[in-house]
Amino acid sequence: MKNKEHTRQVRDTVVKKFKAGFGYKKISQALNIPRSTVQAIILKWKEYQTTANLPIPGRISKLSAHTRRRLIRDAAKRPMITLDELQRSTAEVGDSVHRTTISRILHKSGLYGRVARRK
Structure with missing residues (x-):
């Protein structure tokens, strides 16, 4: 925050x-x-030698903290959800990101294996 x-x-x-x-x-x-x-x-x-606001260092995150938490919650709630479905749900919110970005976020929170199992 x-x-x-x-x-x-x-x-x-x-x-x-x-x-x-x-x-x-x-x-x-x-x-x-x-x-x-x-x-x-x-x-x-x-x-x-200035009191002005300095630029924030580093790259700004593409997803907000709110969207990131929502992704993790959705993935934990439904283990069989695919990355494509998660990608579509984030696009509905207004943040278009690549599947790899979503995968990276989920991996950081300890969630792996986002591909539906063959029947």
């Missing part, structure tokens, strides 16, 4: 107070935000 981001104005105020000589505790009490948050804002400012 994503944490709440503070506004750019709040982060700028934290840095301004830090430059003025205030400590972490004083800044935290003045702005009513946790000391650890003040510390994180200042450390980020020292490293990158």
Whole structure:
């Protein structure tokens, strides 16, 4: 789950107070935000010289956490469901992904063998 981001104005105020000589505790009490948050804002400012939101590292997941949980739930509920059926059900939700992606997600959660058995 994503944490709440503070506004750019709040982060700028934290840095301004830090430059003025205030400590972490004083800044935290003045702005009513946790000391650890003040510390994180200042450390980020020292490293990158900016208070702007930096881009998220790495590739963004194609499936949301909600869709991922739904896939795992469907596969666990019906052991004989095929990857093609799971693929169609995710496409109905609006996320079109390849069968290999679905297989990879299920493997990470410990579910294997998504092909229906011959009768």
